[in-house]
Amino acid sequence: MEIQKARSGSTLTFTVIGRLDTTTAPQFETELKSSLEGVNEFDIDLNAVDYVSSAGLRVVLLAQKMMNKQGSMVVKNVRPEVLEVFEMTGFTSILNIK
Amino acid sequence: MKEITVDAEIGSLDRVLDFIRQELKTAGCDARAEIQITIAAEEIFTNIAHYAYNPKLGLATVRCAVSDQPLEVTLQFLDNGVPYNPLEAADPDITVSAEQREIGGLGIFMVKKSMDSIDYAYHDGKNILTIRKNLHR
Numbered sequence: 120m121e122i123q124k125a126r127s128g129s130t131l132t133f134t135v136i137g138r139l140d141t142t143t144a145p146q147f148e149t150e151l152k153s154s155l156e157g158v159n160e161f162d163i164d165l166n167a168v169d170y171v172s173s174a175g176l177r178v179v180l181l182a183q184k185m186m187n188k189q190g191s192m193v194v195k196n197v198r199p200e201v202l203e204v205f206e207m208t209g210f211t212s213i214l215n216i217k
Numbered sequence: 218m219k220e221i222t223v224d225a226e227i228g229s230l231d232r233v234l235d236f237i238r239q240e241l242k243t244a245g246c247d248a249r250a251e252i253q254i255t256i257a258a259e260e261i262f263t264n265i266a267h268y269a270y271n272p273k274l275g276l277a278t279v280r281c282a283v284s285d286q287p288l289e290v291t292l293q294f295l296d297n298g299v300p301y302n303p304l305e306a307a308d309p310d311i312t313v314s315a316e317q318r319e320i321g322g323l324g325i326f327m328v329k330k331s332m333d334s335i336d337y338a339y340h341d342g343k344n345i346l347t348i349r350k351n352l353h354r
Binding site: 140141142169170171172173174176177180183184187199200203204207208209212213 | 227230231248249252253255256259260263311312314315316318320323324326327330331
């Protein structure tokens with residue numbers, strides 16, 4: 120997995136490429152914790168992600184909880200395979216998916 | 218049935234998933250089913266790696282078979298660790314807010330939701346978890 124970060128003022132975008140799974144979720148968590156200071160709009164672009172396991176859900180939930188305290192978060196360009204996982208686990212009702 | 222035996226640790230996960238992906242590709246499994254099946258396998262293997270032998274080390278065996286009529290994938294996970302039936306775990310409440318969300322139990326819940334059957338047995342000192350999925354084409 121690779122994360123491309125783009126910051127513009129207080130808006131941050133993570134473009135994730137690859138799988139968000141047990142092996143890669145810790146890297147996402149590290150990047151998240153080191154990048155969110157001063158951010159009040161956080162976008163996660165999942166256009167290049169087709170695989171999210173529960174370890175991936177855990178870090179997306181962590182991001183949502185962190186952003187609930189300091190602004191808003193949008194999950195963008197979700198592919199059908201990943202949307203299915205979000206629907207199956209009720210994540211569609213706690214994430215802002217566009 | 219083909220099988221692979223590995224150390225029951227997270228470092229073996231990629232080998233297990235590559236083995237399963239290869240078997241599914243050979244069988245002509247579509248991309249969507251392949252993703253669902255590999256996610257299920259990740260959840261189960263990760264549980265074994267974390268809990269079966271902790272804090273000791275041990276082995277896990279993963280078997281994979283694809284049958285015709287019906288076209289179906291069967292995966293079996295075997296370990297000699299502590300007896301543990303993941304099907305007895307309560308389903309997580311998936312209706313609560315982000316703040317109240319607990320992530321524990323979500324993995325096996327996803328397996329239950331995405332596979333057509335999931336069976337647990339304990340035989341000869343082994344945990345045996347078997348999952349099946351029909352490949353509708």
